[in-house]
Amino acid sequence: MKVIKIDQKDWDEGLGKLYDEFRLFGPVKNGDIHQFQPLTKGELPDLNFSNTRLSVKSAVYPQSQVMFEYNLDEKQEGHHIMKPASFDYPARALLGVRPCDAAGFLIAKKNFDNPDYRDPYWCESYEKTTLVGLACDSPSTNCFCTSVELGPYSEQGLDVLLVAVDGGFQAKVITEKGEALVTKAGWDKNGDEKVIEHQREKAEKRVNSAIETDKLAEKSSKDLFDAPFWEDMAFACLNCGTCTYSCPTCWCFDIQDENQEDQGIRMRNWDSCMSPLFTLEGSGHNPRPLKFHRVRQRFMHKLKYYLDKYEDGIMCVGCGRCINLCPVNIDIRKISSKMNNYQP
């Protein structure tokens, strides 16, 4: 790994060179919030932000995505046969990704790229993506990345990590993909790792919030599932699904066919375990008919099932979005503490 220095002028110029080879995405200010958006030629990402309202996951895993196309006209060749939508995605670079969100891709990858099945839509899109991170110097009050084995300067899942300094950036070039990107941009001035380390230590101390998970692995799923606190925890929940849509690690989806006259597409859409339809069966039976069943599923998945299945921590990167955006103040940290300290 090498460390480089990018002056502000070189940054602006380098991005210009990247447009030829990558579709660029970056944070753009939209009213009071920042959103990840495709950048048009000459448009610069606005890196003066805490974090984007929604995570950057949709750049790899769009909220709606065409999987297949078909035609229903029996006079046409190949009617009623599914034809996969193209996987030939253009190379993309995501600029200014916070380390928490980058780590979210590694969690989702365990699901979409597993030893038994490989989801070609997600995998091809992810492989074509270069992640240029932006270290986080002012974590918000509900950020708790340092207690999920990450941190404001975490390099996990990133190809390049930018560290904002006066007059530009110091940057760590982490992977070959990252190397290719900085070469293309012409960023080749030597940087100083000590500057990064110094800032990292300060930033990590600014993460004041934590999630308690140390005893979750030893608990039994059955005991936690049957714990008496779920109805209480879910009492205020509206099942609005904001937590699932804003989460960088939530990956659940639905598949639907949509027809327009004789043409149609089979598409997938983000789904949410907060919706009763998520599990409603044709017979009318629903294994999770009540609100608290669904809230329990969400937190058990993130904090227990995932941990048991992959033995690699919880399914959470500590970005704090679900806490910030929940209309009724449900807090994953409180729920994790309840679970962590539960004695049946």
Next chain:
Amino acid sequence: MLNPYEPYPVRIDEIITETEDRVLKTFKFVFLNPEDEEKFSYKAGQFAELSVTGQGEIPIGIASSPTEKGFIKFTVNKTGKVTNYLHQMKEGDIMGVRGPLGNSYPWETLEGKNVVIIGGGFAFTTLRSSIVHMLANRDKFKEIHVIYGARSPGLLLYREELMAWEAEGDIKMHITVDATDDPDWKYNVGFVPTITEEKAPPADDDTYAIVCGPPVMIRFTQPVLDNLGYAHDHIINSLEKRMKCGIGICGRCNIGDQFVCKDGPVFTLEQLNSMPGE
């Protein structure tokens, strides 16, 4: 690249109305590309997503047996949007099948053992697959009992085959109905749990029960098997859930950290006992 969401194109070769209430039809499919049949290599107890183009997909147990060649078949209950549409389709229509999916009944364990199959209602599809598979490999199994019940004679699936199996005597068939006013009915009358109590072989280390049926049947059969002394790792269940992807990725059919579509649908009762009670 291999796309696990892409169905094999199939043609509906034959449609058989199975029950007198006409809500169950068996669909026999032939692969449009003959080489796909080999790729769709399955075991009894697995399921597939039937892809009705323009309507959606439904997870359905495979009713044909791997020993039957040239076609695959599925028996479908008319319930929701996709199954209602499928019931209107005609022989010759083109659609898709995606699979095989899920695990299967544990055939390596079951070989050389006594097997008692306990089924009810329309949950008899993968059990039919299993029976045909075992009959084709009859010397690999010891005694085979089949207890199968429906509400009335007209609601039994695969009636002609059931009668033929009963007549041939290679397996001990115990066909039953909840009630009937047919004076010529020569089989059992009574609920599946009652018939299980009367006819199921005694439990031992070499005897496995496969139980598949509506929740109420399972609930009342379980104590019977417990009384007979069946160990919970010798009782095998097949579960259903709402599914979409069928490959453990879309996230909805889990019980604890197990996905019914990929880690199941077949679980022993011992496994189910250790999972959250969803």
